[in-house]
Amino acid sequence: MKLRSRRSFLALGTGAIVIGVGAFTVTRPALRAQTAMTLTPPEALVAARSGEILLVDIRRPDEWRLTGVAEPAVTIDMRAPDFTAQLQQLRQSRSQPVAVICARGVRSARLSRRLEEAQLGPILDVPEGMLGSFAGPGWLKRDLPVREYS
Numbered sequence: 001m002k003l004r005s006r007r008s009f010l011a012l013g014t015g016a017i018v019i020g021v022g023a024f025t026v027t028r029p030a031l032r033a034q035t036a037m038t039l040t041p042p043e044a045l046v047a048a049r050s051g052e053i054l055l056v057d058i059r060r061p062d063e064w065r066l067t068g069v070a071e072p073a074v075t076i077d078m079r080a081p082d083f084t085a086q087l088q089q090l091r092q093s094r095s096q097p098v099a100v101i102c103a104r105g106v107r108s109a110r111l112s113r114r115l116e117e118a119q120l121g122p123i124l125d126v127p128e129g130m131l132g133s134f135a136g137p138g139w140l141k142r143d144l145p146v147r148e149y150s
Helices: 041-050 061-067 083-090 106-117
Strands: 002-004 016-021 024-029 054-057 098-101 123-125
Touching: 041 054, 041 098, 054 083, 098 106, 106 123
Parallel strands: 054 098, 098 123
Antiparallel strands: 002 024, 016 024
16 A cells, blocks of 8 residues: 555556545555455545545444444445435535445445446445454444434
């Protein structure tokens, strides 16, 4: 991973993907153009608060009530028949990157791939999820802000 001080969002076709997060950018090697890039929860928090990405919690309402929702995230149950329509309505533009988060990264990885295949990108995955996973401790254990779901 390489840090740069200039801002840009996703640059494909150069052998690397550059993601703007706050005042710095993170460059990661592009393994496959079809694979969604990932963000850590702190990166997702900064980018969502600044409006650079739309952070979407794709879990179920019972899960949102149990743990709360990441403070800057919008909630769309991934099982909703109109998921894609809701997603498109919430984006500031078709080019605004969407980051998806679930409980432990399994559903977000699966949905990220589907959204990329449907050419609804740019799509980013938060694989640590709310509860943590092999990718890291997760939103809650990192003590990042949450709000109650009602």
